[in-house]
Amino acid sequence: MPEYRRILLDGAVVEVRREGAELVAGDGRRVAAGTAHHLPPVVPGKIVAVHLNHRSRVEEFGIRLTPAPTYFHKPLSALNAHGGAVVRPEGCHYLNYEGEVAIVIGRTCRNIAPADAGAYIAGYTVANDFGLHDFRDTDAGSMLRVKGSDTLGPLGPGLVTDWDFRGKYLRTYVNGELVQDGSTDEMEWDMHYLVADIARTITLHPGDVLLSGTPANSRPVRPGDVVEVEAEGLGRLRNHVVTGPTPIRTDVGAQVTASEEVLSTALGGDWEFRGIRPPVRTTF
The missing domain is CATH 2.30.30 (SH3 type barrels.)
Incomplete structure (x- = not known):
């Protein structure tokens, strides 16, 4: 390929x-x-990401999947590349990896059927949709800072054409240890469906990127960790985590939190509604 x-x-x-x-x-x-x-292997005009798509992720949270996919927008300033540093701002603790497959648009696309979507896809690449869950209490709807902070959108290493997304493994490693092990076959909505769904009301242009969701076991990483995402046939995307040089300002805006919502998302499982406390991590 x-x-x-x-x-x-x-x-x-x-x-x-x-x-x-x-x-x-x-x-x-x-x-x-x-x-x-x-x-980054492509220069997108926009990055659109699906909230939940892998069934293992839905089961991990013990929730019911929505009847149709929902999405959020990741700003272009979050773009990062293979080998790049992912910055966890000083004072933040819940920076989670999310290994994903990214769909790259090849032709202007609007109002198409899912069966025709393949003709509008240039190819695929690997993504790590990092999330800064310290801001989840204030940005859970938009995911703006959670998923859109600088460096939280690595793509790469390359754009692969003629890749069949069916039956491919998707794995994430932290410091060489396997931490996510999923498959594209556990996606509720496949790549073609996602493209057609977005293109109903939003014109997709060449280079635009759609992130297709992550499997279970997204967890926090800390400065010094090396995170790699491998999708079968697409290669392995590698990044390392560093600490930001300055703390989050406290004289403006909502501040970082460690609420039940933050912990349940960052550590996996809906702790609040299950009536149990998440495991305590002593170092971040």
Whole structure:
């Protein structure tokens, strides 16, 4: 399956094609994939993400799936790339990974049937839809700061075309340990359905990205952790977590919290309504 990447090569943004362990530019220059400075593989005009889609995630929270998917918007300033640092602001504790598959639009798309959606998809890439759940009490509806803070949208390493999304594993690793193990077959709504659903009222343009949901066991990570997301046939997206240089300002806006809502989302399970307390983590 062809795979295309965007890298910084000799100071310029260059689109390359992966050939084994090497990346090859149009002018013939070659660079080792493992040492290249990666950029996000696409330049989207918008990033749309589905709230819940994997059945294991729904079961983890002990809730009933909505009759149709619901979505939120992730700002472009959240974009990050393979190898990039994910910043957990000082004073925040609940930065969760969410391994996902990202759909990349290839043609202008509006008011199409799910059966026709494949013709409008350029390809797929790996995503990690990081969530800063310290802000969940105030942004649960919009997810603006929860999912839209700077660096929380890594994509990559490359854009793979001609990829069949059916029956593919989706796995997340933290410091080499497997922490999420899901499959695209557990998605309630497949890639084509999601594209057609959004395109009913929102025109999708080439490069736009749709995030298709995460399996169970999204949990907090801390500075120093290395998080990798692997989707079968799409490669492995690697990022590391660092601490932000300054704390969240306290003289403006809602402040970070550790309420039942925050803990139940960050640590998995609806603790409030089950009448039990979440496990206490002593270090973050």
